[in-house]
Amino acid sequence: MLNLLRTPETTPSFKPTHxxxxxxxxxxxxxxxxxxxxxxxxxxxITLEVGKRQMKIGDVIEEVSRIGRVIEREQSLKEN
Structure with a gap:
């Protein structure tokens, strides 16, 4: 997960996971x-209502990772 949290300077422009x-x-x-x-x-x-859903930090990381994978998959399908 931490490799997804980068600044624009450290993320290559072709990476859809910034x-x-x-x-x-x-x-x-x-x-x-x-x-x-x-x-x-x-x-x-995306906006996660962490209070309403009573999400813990692990839940947030899991949800953001899941969405990041979906976006990455969409991007790879567009390129092919």
Missing amino acids: IDVQVKQLPRNSTQLPEMTFGFKGGKE
């Missing part, structure tokens, strides 16, 4: 449920 992770910390007394937004190379973006 992930842009942006973090916004909520105040401790916030009533807003936490969510995470991931932007993948190629313009695809």
Whole structure:
């Protein structure tokens, strides 16, 4: 998973697995449920409602990896 989390400078341009992770910390007394937004190379973006789904970090890693594999598969099918 860590090899997916790279900056644009360290990821070759032909790799479809670049992930842009942006973090916004909520105040401790916030009533807003936490969510995470991931932007993948190629313009695809997903938002995981981690609070609503009660996701742990392992669940997030698994879900982002799964989506990354799907995007990579789509990209490889387009190239063939």
